[in-house]
Amino acid sequence: MFRNFKMVSQVVFGRGCFNQLDEILSFQRVKSSSFVVFLVDHVFENSEFKSRIPAHDQDMIIWADTDDEPKTSYVDKLVEKVKSFSSDLPAGVVGIGGGSAMDLAKAVSLMLANPGSAADYQGWDLIKKPAVWHAAVPTLSGTGAEVSRTTVLTGPQKKLGINSDYTVFDQIVLDPELIAGVPKEQWFYTGMDCYIHCVESLQGTFLNAFSQSYGEKSMDLCREVFLQDPSDSADKLMMASYFGGMSIAYSQVGICHALSYGLSFVLGLHHGIGNSVAFDYLEEYYPEGVREFRQMMEKHEIMLPRNLVSGLSDEKLEKMIDVALVLSPLWENALGKDWAEIMTRDKIRQLYQRM
């Protein structure tokens, strides 16, 4: 059985295409009272960009707190907020920002249509009803959240995505101009999410020609962006992220992402930086990828944080290992069916203790 992969329904790509968002939304506003929820990264609350958001009088703007990685409890709070704003469902939910804002928009649009807490749906294909129409406008590229069928959430027990066909965006607006002003470290770490993603997917056991074609091109684009500084770097990084996300259709990420989830859960480390921290210790598994990653770090003068785990209590360290071990598809992709014999708790502990 091969996954019948759900794709984003519509994509617009081009410098300045953000200006088309109002027109795109007009097709969703079927009644004059139809309202749209803009879920926007709070970094834009006091920026010039704020005035470009095409919100009508009846619309709702939520400035999404992205200081922490998205939590299921925060999703539940946002859903309550939208429900108390209107007894009708919104005509659409638009996530504007990086991976966190996009994942929040996905989760809110799903949870507006499904009962209970977001934590109830962390896993694979647990969502039963289609989400409210939802769109993404990335202002940061690398996570692949714009095309993926997951929204990664930290719940009370675990960091795990709501993986579902209904999670996929109905519309994405890819405007390379919007990712131009990202601070260097954030640009780098988010880009490395994509690069590492490709290394893990291309070296994994799940790969087929569909995912390989997307993964290889994404990696080529990452190399161009992070080693050669092309003039259309933003355009290429945006495509690298999109292709990297698509490459996951018939593949999976691997060891680095599994370890990074543990780092995020226990230390609150953001996903991009968590990946970079973990990847630097994985030369045993991804020798060429780690070598090239270090070249990219050197070129952009990135200093990774060190000694994050050394002072940690045993209890927290063991929790970190628990969180990483939950992600069996990632381990299986990286190490094959017998992964559990290779990647023991001891081995994971040793890896974490070096970080």
Add this chain to the structure above:
Amino acid sequence: MFRNFKMVSQVVFGRGCFNQLDEILSFQRVKSSSFVVFLVDHVFENSEFKSRIPAHDQDMIIWADTDDEPKTSYVDKLVEKVKSFSSDLPAGVVGIGGGSAMDLAKAVSLMLANPGSAADYQGWDLIKKPAVWHAAVPTLSGTGAEVSRTTVLTGPQKKLGINSDYTVFDQIVLDPELIAGVPKEQWFYTGMDCYIHCVESLQGTFLNAFSQSYGEKSMDLCREVFLQDPSDSADKLMMASYFGGMSIAYSQVGICHALSYGLSFVLGLHHGIGNSVAFDYLEEYYPEGVREFRQMMEKHEIMLPRNLVSGLSDEKLEKMIDVALVLSPLWENALGKDWAEIMTRDKIRQLYQRM
């Protein structure tokens, strides 16, 4: 304004995934009486493959005549056939075959939902109502018809596609096993449709990073398939075709396709072979592409037909030029806004007379 590109909703890719078609169709059969129209290339009528088509008792199999390129009159005939089969609309139309069968399935699903003749809709965005749900199962790769927003038809006056968001398939089933048995010449010419498509798109004036990323990877895959014979050649050709089709989102084909349309209209030449015939005389415009194309021909011992136009009447030659000249977006992509000053009737006549 950038096109808000409509994508295929669902894609399944993998060796043997054709076996999942019955299950996929079950989601479309909402009533027990729901019927599906299978529009299958007639080459399969007496093949073993016939028994693998998951037709239920109430379904309709149409063996599509693909000896000629799809005509608007043939589409109208097929639509009548489906309408007289049942007063209900089918739950789905499934095209199984190469570009012709897929284009016929697109056109029939559109014309079941829209009044008049298919010829009324040749052009851009003339279709008003959504098509019947439609799916494609390519058994030949290269045209990109599986992802494109057009169905190319020969009408009474012109060869021109029905270009519309509604034309796009709802589902594609990409099973590389199905393209394994294609005769060499057909395999080559259809693959060259994809290769030439990439040359024209990548060298065109309309290109952006979205189309470039898809076009470059498609071309890499074509090079691998036609110059290196990889072990997973069928999988890669299938992906080359898909990526080639996607690259057209923000680009266009060019001179070769425009000339090829004229050859098809007047001489009835199939699209793939028409492209190859025309491309061989375009070294002035696509020097590197034509050189590499000739390497591919040599490697696979392909002999192009020659002297196709020399004996033609003036009237037919002028009609050929008319058909080619209609395709202004193709000429503009290739030669810029002032294309009409460069590509005069005389110039086109000279090119055709060499073929």
